[in-house]
Amino acid sequence: MNNHPESEKLVDELQNQPYEPMVAAEIWLVSLSLITGISILIILALVLKN
């Protein structure tokens, strides 16, 4: 079996993912997605109901 250093690094990463705090851009992306998504679904549901 060969041992690729890159694979060793990846296995280590998967098992012990280094702590990488969420930055502002990620928080914005997730929050905006959820708020926009839920709002659009409510609007679509209301339009369909009427």
Add this chain to the structure above:
Amino acid sequence: MQKISFNEDRSAVWLAFLFIALALCLPLGIGNLLGWVLGVKVWTDPFTALAPLGKSFSSMPGWISLIATLAFIALLLLWERRRFPENKKAFLLALLIVLTLTMIGWVLGHAGIVAAVPNEREKLGLKWSMGLTGEAGYLAALFIGLIIGNFFTPFAKFLSQAARTEWFIKTAIVLVGAGVGLKGLEQANLAGTVFFRGLAAIVEAYLIYWALVYLLARKVFGFSREWAAPLASGISICGVSAAIATGAAIRARPVVPIMVSSLVVVFSVVELLVLPFLAHAIIPQEPMVAAAWMGLAVKTDGAAIASGAITEALYMAQGGFQKGWMLMTTTTVKIFIDLFIGVWCFILACVWVYGIDRKPGDKVSLKEVWDRFPKFVLGYFIAFALFIALGLCFPEKIKDLKESSTNLDAFRKFFFALAFFSIGLSADFKRLWQEGLGKLILVYVVCLFGFVIWIGLGISWLFFHGIMPPTGVTP
């Protein structure tokens, strides 16, 4: 192996557009210049598996189509690297071996016992099959790569000069744009009610599933951004293409999305085998809700469409509905979701370039943004827009455009398979799979059974509740 500076991003775009230009010769009236490309069917007799895709090439033997396809790709890739100072003969030999082994994996992955989904078994005379769909070809290519990478190391090193994962992935993604654009146009002509409700599916997959999976992967399971983004796309959008396109857009190492996609392919079998029957058991009076649910919850195109077909068979047995409506609903929902992969990748690429990769205090010039922006995402958009524009301007040419798109799709699938083979070859994927899989499976199971299928059911109920397919004999 020589270290050569080679812009895979730009090369992939040019290469893909060369394929597209040749494919478009058909609607332009010049001829079906790519009709000879090999199509691989799910088979029980290997001699019937291979055939050229073009109808005008139906008399061409499958083996000639196979050789022509491999030779054409080899020549194009060799031509793309003509200015690089490597040993051309060695590169060509390695490339031919890589292409041949990948094709063997691709064909083996289409073996009926592996690929046939439950509704295909009777036609193929099979009592049992694994139901992995033709996408098992990716796993078979990966497996062959793994065997060589792990047990024939010097050979793997020789092949690695031609096994250029990113090049293959990016070329394939630009080709995805052409196919998706045309599919979108076709779906736009479908029944308005289904079309309108399909919009809800896009919102659900991209804005709700993606955000929730990403948040969970990052905050609860502690995954880094590089792992969390492809994982979120793989679980929430459409498996292989979405995970790979996202990985490339955020500049993740290719092994990350490939590992995620192989997990998605395996898991889609579980969904395919469970969800149609679960739907029939819990909502027996709501065939359209069940059909939409399959499109939302089953994550690879092949498995989703097969789930739609199984669902339709289950409901038709009880209700005497017209054939095709439920399958159309599943397909529409799935294709609507697929349509926006490029838009989502574009958004992610912008967020990563502007908001994440940029260091605090850095002023990124427009030129720098352009340099760092993945060009294949733009290539995807151009291909997408081109096919939509051609379909809208020349509706009489849609049939030819569809055939062109089918030819391009054969290349797209093969380039994805090449990427899977290359990853198997270049990384100790087996160990990665064994040791790193547990955590990925955990995220997948928690997301899928925790909220993806239930939100999918809830939204399908909300938008399709009370709609019934027409009854009577299919016209």
